[in-house]
Amino acid sequence: KNHFQILVVGGGNGGISVAARLLNHDSKLDIGIIEPSDKHYYQPAWTLVGGGAYDIKKTVRDQADCIPEKAHWIKDRVVTFEPDQNALTCADSGRITYDYLVVAPGIQLDWGKIKGLRENLGQFGVCSNYTFASAPYTWQTLRSIKRPVKAIFTAPNTPVKCGGAPQKIMYLAADYLKKQGLLSKSEVHFYSGGGVIFGVKKYADVLNQVVANYGIHTHFNHNLTEIDGRNQMAFFETRDQDGEIRQVVQKFDMLHVTPPQSAPDFIKNSPLAVIGNPLGWVDLDKDTLQHNRFRNVFGLGDAGSTPNSKTGAAIRKQAPVLVKNLLALMQGQALGQVYTGYGSCPLVTGYGKLVLAEFDYNNNPMETFPFNQAKERHSMWLLKTKVLPWLYWNKILKGTA
Ligand code: FAD
Secondary structure, three states: OOEEEEEEEOOOHHHHHHHHHHHHHOOOOOEEEEOOOOEEEOHHHHHHHHOOOOOHHHHEEEHHHOOOOOOEEEOOOEEEEEHHHOEEEEOOOEEEEEEEEEEOOOOEEOHHHOEOHHHHOOOOOEEOOOOOOOHHHHHHHHHOOOOOOEEEEEEOOOOOEOOOHHHHHHHHHHHHHHHOOOOOOOEEEEEEOOOOOOOOHHHHHHHHHHHHHHOOEEEOOEEEEEEEOOOOEEEEEEEOOOOOEEEEEEEOOEEEOOOOEEOOHHHHOOOOEOOOOOOOOEOEOOOOOEEOOOOOEEEOOOOEOOOOOEOHHHHHHHHHHHHHHHHHHHOOOOOOOOOOOOEEEEEEEEOOEEEEEEEOOOOOEOOOOOOOOOOOEHHHHHHHHHHHHHHHHHHHOOOOO
16 A cells, blocks of 8 residues: 555654544544554653663553554655655655655654764763663663762753753762762762753752752753763863853763754655754644645654654644644644643652643743642652553553543
C-alpha cells in the first residue's frame, strides 16, 4: 500500500496520541504511521532512572503494543518530503502519498557538537540521562561515590526536550550526596548555555532557593564545547562583558551532559522546515498547529516550531487541538481550535519532592491543582513517579487523556 488518507511521521508520544485520537473519533479512517523503532520509550522517567529511583525496564515497551490496532504501521524511516506533491520517501518502502500529513518525529540529540562526548559517554563519570542506553550509567556513577567529589551538570544553549531535565538530575545527585554526608565537602556546579535557572519567575524563585540550599554553584551563558574523559576535564566557552570569547576548564569526577538539540536532519533539510532557522523546526502555526505553507500538513511535539517548552505535557494539550483542526479541514470547515502553549515541567528537587511547574506561551502559570504549586511537595513526586507513567501507557497513548 503506498497511499494513505492520513500519514503520520513518527510513532512517539505525539504521533501515537494523534493517531489514537483520530481512530477513536472514526475507526474507518485510513491511517499509516511511519516509525522505524521496534521499541517505544517513556522518556520522562529517565531522570528518575539516573537518580536510582525507577527501573529502566519499566520505561520501554514493544512498539507493536503501542501502535493503535486499526492503524497501519510502516516500519521504516522517512528520508525526504515533497509536500507540493503530497508525497514523501522512506528508506526502504520508497515513495508514499497522502491526503493529509501529521509530522511528529521528535528532536535530534546532536552529540557530535561537543568534542569527545560520544567517545566518553558511559565511562570516566561522563553521564547523560538523555538515552535509554546511557541513563543507568548516571546512577551507577552516583552510587559509586564514596568521598567528596566535584560534580558538574550542563545545559546547552539550544532548546532541549524537557528544559528542566538538566537540573532535575542535579538536585537528585545533590540530595544523594547530602544523604551520604558528602555534600558539604563536595562541589556541585551547574553550567548552562541559558541565562536563567527557569523561564517562569514564580518557579525560578523556588528553584533559586533549592540551588542555595544545596550550595550549588551556577554559571550561566557557559557552553560545554569539549570533554577530555581520561583526564576528567570539561571545557566551556563563555563571552566576557567586552564580547571576547573566554575558555573555562573544570576538572570533574562526575559530568552529566545534556546534549545540544535540533530538529532531525531529514526535517531540517526538507521544505517543511522554517526557512532561515538553522535548528530546522517544522514550520507550524503556533495556534492551530497547521503548517504555515502546506495546508494539508500538521505537526506537533518536539520537532515543531511552536515556542512552547518541549515536553510530553505540551503534547497532551496539542494532540486534541491538532485532531479537531485536522478533522475540520477534512470537512471543509474553519480551524476553530487554539493551542495556548501549555507546557509543564515536574521539577524534581530531591528524593520524594517536586515542584510542578505549568505555564503557557507567555510564561504565565497555568496550574492544575488548587494549591500553590511553586512549593516542593511529596504529592507531586507521587504524581511523577506513579500516576504519570500509568497515564502515559494507558490513557495518553490510547488517545483518551
Ligand atoms: P518522541 O516521543 O521522541 O517520538 C519521536 C518518534 O519519531 C520516535 O519514535 C522516533 O523513532 C521517530 N522517528 C525518528 N526519526 C524518524 C524518521 N526518519 N521517520 C519516521 N519516524 C522517525 N516530558 C514531560 O512532559 N515531562 C517530563 O518530566 C519529561 N522529562 C524528560 C526527561 C528526559 C531525560 C527526556 C529525554 C525527555 C523528557 N520529557 C519530558 C520530554 C518528552 O519525552 C518528549 O517531549 C516527548 O517524548 C516528545 O514526543 P514526540 O512525539 O515529539 O517525540
